[in-house]
Amino acid sequence: MSVDPAALTADLIRCPSVTPEEGGAIALLDRLLSEAGFTCTRTDRGGIANLHARWGGLGNGRVFGFNGHTDVVPTGPREDWTHDPFGAEIVDGVMYGRGACDMKSGVAAFAAAAIDFVRDTPPDGAVVLTITGDEEADGVHGTAAILDWMAANGERMDVCLVGEPTCPDTMGEMIKIGRRGSVTAYFTATGVQGHSAYPHRAKNPLPAMMRLMDRLASRELDRGNDHFDPSTLAITTVDTGNPASNVIPGACRATVNIRFNDTHSAESLIGWLREETEAVAKDTGIRIGIETKITGESFLTPPGALSDLVGRAVEAETGVTPVLSTTGGTSDARFVKDLCPVVEFGLVGRTMHKADECVEVAHIHQLKTIYGRILKDYFA
Template identity: 65%
Template sequence: MTDPADLTARLIRCPSVTPVEGGALILLAEMLEAAGFEVHRVDRNGTPNLFARWGAKGARTFGFNGHTDVVPPGDLGSWTHPPFSGHVEDGIIWGRGATDMKSGVAAFVAAAIDFVTATPPDGAVILTITGDEEGLGRDGTLALLDWMAAEGERMDVCIVGEPTNPDIMGEMMKIGRRGSATYRIAAKGVQGHAAYPHRAKNPLHALTRYLNDLIAAPLDQGTDHFDPSGLQITSIDCGNPASNVIPERATAVVNIRFNDLHTGTSLSEELNRRAAALSAETGVELTVQTDISGEAFLTQPGPFVDLVRDVVTQETNRQPELSTSGGTSDARFVKDHCPVVEFGLVGHFMHQVDERVPVAQIHQLKTIYQRILEKYFA
């Protein structure tokens, strides 16, 4: 039997801060090759990625997706145990990536190895593991999916092993995610003396009016599976050190987490429409720069969602909520390839100093993943 907790500790000892590979994918490649998986490194632009398949190409295929890269540990002196020690004590594994998400990768790698070894399925199991989830994400799972398309590889369904449970195992699985887009609004007016405003055009007056209009009413009321979309102003700046000068330029940043009533483009069009109207009215030039990091998506409840939910319920004695909450994940890329859901550990300590996870949770997650494979190929 493959021990997922031991594998988690070994992965933590690989200092794989994005985009450094740190030895994590090398370790996994060796294990998977020894278990009969066909393994390929799919690096792109210096970003490390791993593809592994057991079984015939083109067969009915179950997929897992995850990442071995981690965020920086921060102040090393603040950690109870060194962040890359993989220290195990009193049933707890400590270290950066313990929760997010070397434990999830270890659980599905261990489950896949033991499943194909004990009960070789009439089908295939694919593992896609990236070193670029905590970074920009442009050369991670996207690179793997591009490579798969070129090579004729395909998953029929996929689980992303991100932490999904707020407090207790079995509480929640993700069947979708909100979209995320950042809009940078630039306002250009005319600089002048604060005592003679008629000789200037204050960009801050136009910009703050624009922002106030954006937050004056909700974007929507939500849907059956999504909460209302949320808009947050995250920055306003004009770089003006003088209190008696009307600045020429000002900028603001707005982040919108949106449901499936919108797209990043439809929101951009609306923000640009409002900017053009206010520019025409005030004489201050307002422009909007758009950065869409992910679109909203939903995997409709059905046989695949039911299978995962039923196994989680049986193994935890809790029926998980079908949620679309939280930030973005690489599921936003996988959803263009095949139906995808997310289920993983409790996410209490992800990205924190003293990140840690109970050993028992990792073993439980491996059991859940292996039961899902057994039911899928039954």
């Protein structure tokens, strides 16, 4: 009997798996895939639930992999939702719930497609599903943990498709073949607090911080290239925590986030940030500290066999020729790319992370059909 991906999506939505809670979602998939003949291994780490599921032996056959996540972001205020965030209610052909778009529907579609495919047309090779409960957070104990387990146990994927929602507005319009990297920098400027009427007795850190922020924000990092848009730097906060108008603050803090293409590395950008910080500190006499966090490096899977395979299947099932893109934020493809070629394709992402997140039920079925065609064509 064919697996209904919409029903599976609804079951997953009803699992309240807000990171880092498993909520029953990984356990549900473990049972379903085990019953379908997949060898399932929980690769939990750091309090995060993860699942590796493989049908078929490794041997010399090809291995097609899917990757996705069952964890979701918090719902926010319940009163902002028209429908129960964990109810999976269907109204006029649309299913509502946290994770409906990002990305329990994607996981349901590729799990259903994989189960049907290996049952109906057992391939000369293996199908691997890697499913994590830690994508919406830092991902340290999510897909990275699964890949570490795979390396230690001789498991592999020759290619991988991540089922993130990739289409901006229309089903089938976009495949992701890479992602920009992300670096966040946290600055603290320290001076001397004082009365605003006697500024000579204080040392105001704000002008130095403003000068540094202006220098960073005014810099053109690059102009993009054939596959990537220009890199960007956004100032996301400047804060003194000072409620008084007659007090010069003793310290202030600021944060910037850089989304960068393959013209740069995280290391090169951090070097530039430190040089600018040191220059402003020297000019102003204000001590400025900097801490950085790397979320991921930029990467590109060059257009070729994998993107062609996915693109043909998408066009055959939707009538839409997808564009190849590297836009958007980070995804777990940033980990998978160290193992094998990886691309991303999934649903329309307009409502992800929003109140009343939703998905068209017809699109879930269509996505399963696309994934099934990809498997059939890959092993043909």
